[in-house]
Amino acid sequence: MTDFKNFSVPYEIAPEYSKKVAYFSMEFAIHQPLKIYSGGLGFLSGSHLRSAYELGQNLIGIGILWKYGYYDQSRNQDQTLKPEWYEKTYSFLVDTGIKFRVTVHDVPVWVKAWYLPPDTFKSAPLFLLSTDLPENDYLSQTITHKLYDSDTAAKVAQCLLLGIGGAKLLDELNFNPDVYHLNEAHGVSSVFHLMRKFGKKEEVKKRLVFTTHTPEEAGNEKHDIHLLNKMSFFNGYSIDEVKEMVGFTGDIFNHSLAALRFARKANGVSKLHGEVSREMWKFYPNIPEITHITNSQNFKYWSDKQLYRFMENDDEAGFDDRKWYLKKRAFEIVADQTGKLFNPNVLTIVWARRFASYKRAELITRDVRRFDALMRNTKFPVQIIWAGKPYPLDYNAISVFNQLVHLSKNYPNMAVCTGYELTLSKRLKQASDIWLNNPRVPREASGTSGMTASMNGGVNFSTYDGWICEFAEHGKNSFIVPPADYSNMHAEDQDDYDFEKLYEVLENEILPLYYDDREAWRNIVQKGMKDVVGFFESNRMAKEYYEIMYNA
Template identity: 30%
Template sequence: MRALRRLTVRAALPEALLPLAPLVMNLRWSWHPETRDLFESVDPDLWVSCGNDPVRVLGEVSAERLAALAGDRKFLRRLSDVTDDLQDYLDAPHWYQSLGPDAPASIAYFSAEFGITEVLPQYSGGLGILAGDHLKAASDLGVPLIGVGLLYRAGYFSQGLSADGWQLEHYPALDPHGLPVKLMRDAEGNAVVITVPLPEGRTLHAHVWRAQVGRVALLLLDSDIEENTPAERGVTDRLYGGGEDHRLRQEMLLGIGGVRAVRAHCALTGTPQPEVFHANEGHAGFQGIERIRELTESHGLSFAEALQAVRGGTVFTTHTPVPAGIDRFPRALVERYFAGFGVGVHDLLPLGAEEDPTKFNMAHLGLRLGQRANGVSELHGHVSRDMFGHLWPGFDSDDVPISSITNGVHAATWTARELVELGTQTSSQGDPVDVAGPVRFDQVDRIGAGELWATRRVLRARLVDEVRRRVRETALSRGASEVEVGWTDSVFDPDVLTVGFARRVPSYKRLTLMLKDPARLKALLLDPERPIQLVIAGKSHPADDGGKQLIQQMVKFADDPEIRHRIAFLPGYDIGMARYLYWGCDVWLNNPLRPLEACGTSGMKSALNGGLNLSIKDGWWDEWFDGQNGWAIPTADGVEDPDRRDDVEAAAIYELLDRQVLPRFYETDRDGVPTRWVEMVKHTLAALGPKVLASRMVADYVQQLYVPAAGSARALAEGGYRVAREQAAWRSHLLANWGSVRVAHVEATGVGDTPEIGSTLDLRAEVELPGLVPGDVEVQAAYGRVDDTDGLHEVTAVPMAHEATEGSRHWFAATIPLERTGAFGYTVRVLPSSPGLATPAELGVVTTA
């Protein structure tokens, strides 16, 4: 029989232990070692059997044990200390509080997934882990963020393996009452219900669960409630499940329902309503549509005026390096779902328009709704500007208004405690979260090579123990008997170079690239003097049979009795497993097909633990590899045959391992310390460590995007949105007249037939502006190196001064320096100009001579 409903029954806490309740409900315990120690001491055996989940521990601990703890003075003193420490953390001002009144009072951060802890499995991979680290770092910095997501009753999925190595998916039912979340209730104690309209007069209802992530509230919407029909109850069944109709309803609930949940949360808690709305990928794009509807109904704004106001306070982050990774819905489906919503479908559909007129593109929606947009590494910024450049026709790639902020990782979550206590993240400048500007972990220089190496050996041995445990469990789950799994007791060796590879398994990440030459890989694994061992993990999307075939291929290779003590594929990849991998691996392997890795943060987490990266120069590694923090795998970028490219790059991996990585690891001094290896480890910890911090990333978001967005939002809201109305009217007028703008003539004087470096060139341009005035535009002189086809490169653009007017004709002038030798070129271009624009390219129009 199946249970009709699942619930969690807990023992009542004695009065002396009541402070445990707020401790367990604040997810700071997921990155605070002392709090985790306290929960472990409640019942050490139960802590292990519950998978280090304090919510389960308190749910299953006996009343007798609680009574004993209530009389244990030592435990009560520890409980008091940890409780006081949390309160100090929540109350003390941090970096953000020093920024003054320009900083937004509140920011809403929307994401389809959040990876906070394995105890709250609401993530599938890097996007969710990044979102979770964003919230944690925001909490550490004091940033007043409100996270918004969905509560998936089956999470993503739990991964297993069949006897023949095929990925199996299990969807365990999650009881919110057994998770570290609380139901949002109104002043009368009733559950708050959020509604989203659906076609045919139906309504989607949702409860809101709140997880507390340090200082940050994370709101998670749940449709599995009695008010819904069975179809609507299943909207939040699982992450990235179902067909187009199902996904569209999920994204409507996330965006539209998410805004409504934020409004309710702020009203109930007295939190300021957000000034900035940050959409982390296109899944949350409909949050802007809901805010437009609010303004048209509450302030009588037109769609164009409301759009202007909403754009000013919206930030959009794209994580997608390929068009295939973008959510695209049938236009007709969007039209059906939004008919009668409150925003005209004829206004909505152009926001998601793309080349295919039958599709509605969520990334395009995000870019058109966000006045500020960014990619997640420098290289990804370039890729995004190329990929979405067609939305700004006439602009060179460098001028497309998509910036970049390179991702980071939350050090306290991912760094081994032993390394932190050793001083690897200590700076003479003070606490990194309170330092403005670059930080260096200079305490690393004072750690002895032998001491650091001994700590790395401890962490590697811990990983080996975990690998053995998991390999044994996996063998039994795949059908082996107890008498057949004795070999698992000796898999892996705590003194062998350990290489890690763990991530999602789409084709571009090339899980099986290392298998291109099986004989050579075997030779590396079995080398009698300098062996390597490989630990591999990753999940394929349930609908991706190609990815599952790659996993099966890897599992079959690792099943070979000759090498299974040196290579293991571990199913069930999650945050809990990942920590052991990041702590214990000496080398982190990453071999995506460049440039398809937007950022990739797993190597960052390894680096914080002294791991050295062996990676294709893609994502973050492209900008931060310095020759001393690991190895860059050469890429065969010009090779069009994908199989040949894989062959070339796989051979490069084998060669680097054989000629550079292995000799450096196994070459030791008289004390058994590989001094050159440890030098690389120390350099990585000291110089790269501060760069990869999520606190650096969030500070960049605050300074580069959130503060400017808040300024725009405030300006547009002035006078009951008078400024938004004026800007919308100006924009409409300018675009209506732009087709007549023309650079009629450009005259250059000041140099002779043989211009020399150090001289100057005087430019004078005649520009026709029918219907417009000089203040509506900026006329620029653009100059730089010129190629054989007269294309300009390394362009510098300077504004030209207005000199004279005759009717609709205007003259502008500038002087440009000749600062380098070689082929030189220039042109004149006209761009829109207004204080309300974040960039001259924002409106997507330009006129060039």
């Protein structure tokens, strides 16, 4: 029986990872049945918890139990996107029996803690907070209904719950971490609980580290300081006290800047993102050192082990047959969703990740004639699959998704899938020969989907951004859209340039190689598989967090 009043991590701790860490994140993608994530941030934190478990680290996760998850991706009658929200229930979560109150908008709100034991999905212990309790009024219950609620007050309440609620839970558990790790700034309200607990900013700073995932200042959460004060975000501290604590002068509270001012150390999530972050914050005083730890993904969860075995045994026929089977199996899902039966012998391009404007899902389609010629090419045939979830109120991204759906009606070799969660993500990576990634440089902080594509025999084809800058060797383990001096280009010019170069590489290098020299193609696939495990596996990342952030 777990003792939740004096909680300790219930597996053997490796001596080098003995420091107690509480890891705060708004979302965790641990496994398909636990739908409390939206995209890359969750995939990253899920892999982190899996590696913490594998390495025997003294780390626990703190998150929120979202009653309706992010949303369920369904379709309208014409196949376009339809967001739906269904209540989720999880028999595998353990009721800790812990209930406590946090103050939201001057009202006490009851919070209940649920627990995901390590053995369930082979992850570090995870505690999830819920306000969906009969003791609360309806408005308070809705705080934990939808991940990233579009209502500003609801979003503030969610951040307050993760931060202050998460810090309070640690007191209830008597866990007393040596390090509070904020994965993105959603949980920054925790500092106002820790100030009450430790009394001095210096004492809080000793214990706090912060990971930023956002490469542009505009993307960092900001709110009116008076709204936050009304909502009890500052845990009883006055606006003047908060301004003095965080070093703000105006009436805008920048969550990331506050996290930086309270952290003894901070990190970006790729080498390039570390540079971008240092540049972005360099004019702000009292910022800690911003280093970088490149995001990574968990090999045990994501990789196809049989592909690796065939590769290690130099069994080329077995390797090719396994990849053919993986494609065929994934294509059954595509056929089930879209009625289109793809051919495992045809080069398959997959674009699948969170739909956001800067990721440019539609880039390859922007010249209708050029795209049409590509799709009707009989000498070098292609198949293309898209998938991903736009934010349900991001009408630009939804419009792009729907445009692709309508375009796909013209081609038997083009499909747009729904339900892009962990399971479909894994299957589409296994389906991919080419994993297409074309964000506007330098807006992708890391972009980890290509790592797991490589672990399943997909070759990355990407603009030169995020983690790719540390991984890619063009024509050896991946293909790159040749970079330019984007700093002097307008977005439209950048899109035109990248589009032209993308087609040049695809038509002149990738397609001929795939169809005319399978041995050379297999070498690129396998070098990508080896290189990704060499540095972009999350055990390396989890180890570096202890070495660079927690123990330093």
